[in-house]
Amino acid sequence: MxxxxxxxxxxxxxxxxxxxxxxxxxxxxxxxxxxxxxxxxxxxxxxxxxxxxxxxxxxxxxxxxxxxxxxxxxxxxxxxxxxxxxxxxxxxxxxxxxxxxxxxxxxxxxxxxxxxxxxxxxxxxxxxxxxxxxxxxxxxxxxxxxxxxxxxxDGVSELLELLKCQLTNEDKDADRLRVIACGFLLNLTNTHEIIQEKAVEIGALELLDQYLETHYIEDKLCNMVLHCVGSLADSEFGKEKVGQTNVAKTLVKVLLSEKGSGNQEAILELMATLAESDDVKDQLAATSLPDHMVRLIQSTNGLSDSSSQHKEKLASDLLVLLLTGDRSMDILYGKGEGPVFLESVKWLLSDSEHLQIAGALAVGNFARSDEHCVQLVSEGIVDKLITLLQQQNKKDSNITLQHAVLSALRNLAIPSVNKPNLVKMGVMDTVLSLTATDVSAVIFKLLGVLRMLVDGQEEAAKTLGTDKDFMNKLVDWCNVEEHAGVKGEATRLLAWLIKNSRSTDVMKMLVRAGGIPHLVTMVSSEHIVMQNEALVALTLMASTVLDACLVSLRECEAVETIGDVLKDKRTLPEILCNCLTLTKYICSNDSLREDALSAGILETAKHLALSEDTKVKDAATALVTVLEQPLVER
Structure with missing residues (x-):
């Protein structure tokens, strides 16, 4: 004060x-x-x-x-x-x-x-x-x-009543009182969630909106009101309530006014805070703000002074934030004709690394719809992203840019129709050129891209799965304890390579690289999807190259792990069926069959054969038959 x-x-x-x-x-x-x-x-x-x-x-x-x-x-x-x-x-x-x-x-x-x-x-x-x-x-x-x-x-109510009374007071010193009273409101609510919520509940946001409407030409007061709104929107409750008022639209009106330039940066920073709410994203996207941001960025193009660079960053960051909402993203995409979309594509070719990053993030957000993904690929967006990645394949590469481009490529690779096209365009080769990095965030994203590219693509899965250097590196990443994302993506990619290639060469390469223990560990994952992926991959291998897997399966106690899953009362029927099927294939080997009997799996299978779930019952009965057969008859 x-x-x-x-x-x-x-x-x-x-x-x-x-x-x-x-x-x-x-x-x-x-x-x-x-x-x-x-x-x-x-x-x-x-x-x-x-x-x-x-x-x-x-x-x-x-x-x-x-x-x-x-x-x-x-x-x-x-x-x-x-x-x-x-x-x-x-x-x-x-x-x-x-x-x-x-x-x-x-x-x-x-x-x-x-x-x-x-x-x-x-x-x-x-x-x-x-x-x-x-x-x-x-x-x-x-x-x-x-x-x-x-x-x-009840001082909050007293203060808001004072602010209401002074809203239109024309006394010569009333303007200063308004500034000081808003400053009091800021000091009263800042970081104090209980008082913030109380102020919001009794109309503080609506009153501050009136202040912006009435006094936006007064720089000091406007700035103080912006800080107050930011304080009240500090909590999740406040952000939600802002979306139910006209504050966001009023901020746009102030920003676009002739007098609004004095508080331009403060308004943009506040909008970024408020736009964490999807309702506010939608409101802002439907106004002329996005077009204004595009013009602001264009006006700073090529300018290297710190002020211009800061404005460019604020504007581009705000637009990217708006694109994280589903409805607001659709509005700004404009069926591929929206000014924000068209401008963000140009950013990929900019000399500014920040705009390049913003462009990649924007494309990644636009690519959250299959329809958009197909259109983006058909219009040549992939070549621009590949060029950016190739330029970054150096020691002083921008990690944030790599991360953003890989995120965009991953989203573009999700629709099945895009996958073969991206492989033909060289996405896989370009991504593989980045595997020398030791940055976990980049590794996590590149693994995600590769996993999407091999999905349903037999030849791509074979190519990747028979690359000895890559497979060794992939198994190494399965051991990365300090980054759960990398570890999880690497292990999932192992399973996907088996499932999508169904190639004995890939399976044997995985065994030689030491991947079996990671698939077995994945069987006990708390994530059902990952459990299933591991079981499918192991079942394919057990039914195809069991002899090659034998040593690894015994060393990592695969039978014991499967037995624990079967005995767990929380295991879902689908997982039980897959475990039972895998065990049946494993037991075609005498030593593994003996391991299963020693682990008590026969008793567990007999119990499951009484299940009310028909599929579980049938799978368990089939396993019991295998386990009860005398060795001489097999």
């Missing part, structure tokens, strides 16, 4: 001259004089002297305040606030100056100044209300004890 210099009655010049002989001595003398004097004008003179002394540029106000205040002064100031209407404004201002000292904020609460200051908010006196707001705002600054005291006395 800013300091205020109050100009009051200028009588008793002899007293003032004495008290101001030196600032420190003058302050001390003023305090002592104030403690003993009873005259209204003399007390006012002392208070004014203290205010002027504390607000001098060369005064260490915090140190001075701490040295001046004691219980006697608290009592005197409290008495003057309560009984001396002539001095209330000045006393409130003095409290405001003293409360700038962090160590005095809690004592002012403990000395019961909060209820007295709140009473002053009900006045029609603009100057008095201004100083009361300053005092309360300073007491509440980074002080939950002060905030809670205000809240306990």
């Amino acid at each position: 800013g300091s205020a210099v109050f100009s009051g009655n200028h009588r008793f010049e002899n007293i003032r001259n004495l008290l101001r002989s030196s600032n420190k001595n003058g302050l001390v003398q003023a305090v002592e004089k104030l403690k003993i004097t009873q005259g209204i004008e003399e007390r006012d003179c002392c208070v004014e002297t203290l205010i002027q002394g504390l607000t001098k540029e060369d005064c260490d106000s915090e140190e001075a305040a701490e040295s001046l205040v004691d219980d006697v002064l608290y009592n005197q100031l409290r008495e003057m606030l309560q009984d001396d209407r002539y001095n209330q404004t000045n006393v409130a201002q003095l409290v405001a100056e003293l409360a700038k000292a962090e160590s005095l904020r809690e004592p002012f609460v403990e000395q019961n100044f909060v209820p007295l200051l709140l009473t002053l908010l009900e006045t029609n006196d603009v100057a008095m209300a201004t100083q009361a707001c300053r005092a309360l705002g300073n007491i509440c600054y980074e002080n939950d004890i002060g905030r809670n005291a205000v809240d306990s006395l």
Whole structure:
């Protein structure tokens, strides 16, 4: 909160001259004089002297305040606030100056100044209300004890009522009161979720929206209102409520106004915070804001000064954020003709790395629809992404850009019709050229791209699965404990290579690379999809190249792992069926059959053969038959 210099009655010049002989001595003398004097004008003179002394540029106000205040002064100031209407404004201002000292904020609460200051908010006196707001705002600054005291006395409602009354007040000092009152609201709610929610519930957002509509040409007030909205939207509750008001649309109106440029960066930063809500994303996408952001980015194109670069970043980041919402993304895509979409494609060819990243992120977000993905690939977007990746295949590569491009390629590779086209375009080869990286975030994304590319693509899966160097690296990534994403993607890709290639060459390569233990571990995954993927891959291998797998299966205790899954009462019927089928194939080998019998799987299978689920019952019965056959008959 800013300091205020109050100009009051200028009588008793002899007293003032004495008290101001030196600032420190003058302050001390003023305090002592104030403690003993009873005259209204003399007390006012002392208070004014203290205010002027504390607000001098060369005064260490915090140190001075701490040295001046004691219980006697608290009592005197409290008495003057309560009984001396002539001095209330000045006393409130003095409290405001003293409360700038962090160590005095809690004592002012403990000395019961909060209820007295709140009473002053009900006045029609603009100057008095201004100083009361300053005092309360300073007491509440980074002080939950002060905030809670205000809240306990319904101070939030009192403050909002004051703001309502002052919304259209044309008195000469009302504009300053509006700024100070909004500052008080900010200090009262900032980081305090309970008070934030209370303020929102009783209409603070709607009132601040009115302030923006009415006073957007006043830079200081507009800026303070923006901070208040940001504070109230700090909680999930606040963000949700913003989407139910017109605040977002009003912000766009202010931004596009002739006077809005003064707060352009603050508005864009606030919009980015508010746009974490899908409702706000949708609102903003439906306004002229996106087109304005495109023009802003175009106007900064080629400019290297920090201000232009910052605006470019704010604008492009905001547009990318809007694209993370489903409806807002569709609006901005505009069936492939939207200005934001067309401009974001151009960013891929920009000299600015930040715009390149924004372009890749935008394409990745537009590619969340199969229809969009097919259209994007047909229009040549893949070549631009490949070019960006190829340019980044160097030591000083931009990891964020690599991550963004790979994310876009992964999404584009999801529709089945796109997969063979992306392979033909060289996506797989380009992605493989990045496997030398040691950046986990990039590895995670490139594995995701490769997994999508081999899905349903037999030849691609064979090519990748018989690449010895890649398979060895892939198995190494299965051991990455510090990044669960890399470990999970690597293991899933192993399973997908088996499933999609159904090639004995790929299976044997996986065994030689040491991949079997990772598939077995995956059988116990907490994720049902991953469990199934592992079981399908192992079943294909057990039914095709069991002899090649034998040693690995026994070393990693595959039978015991499968037995644990079968015995677990929480295991779903689908997983049970796949486990039973895998076990049946495994038991075609005598040593593995003996392991199964030792693990008690026969008893488990007999129990499951009584299941009410027909598929589980049939699979279990088939396994029991295999396990009960004498070895000589097999």
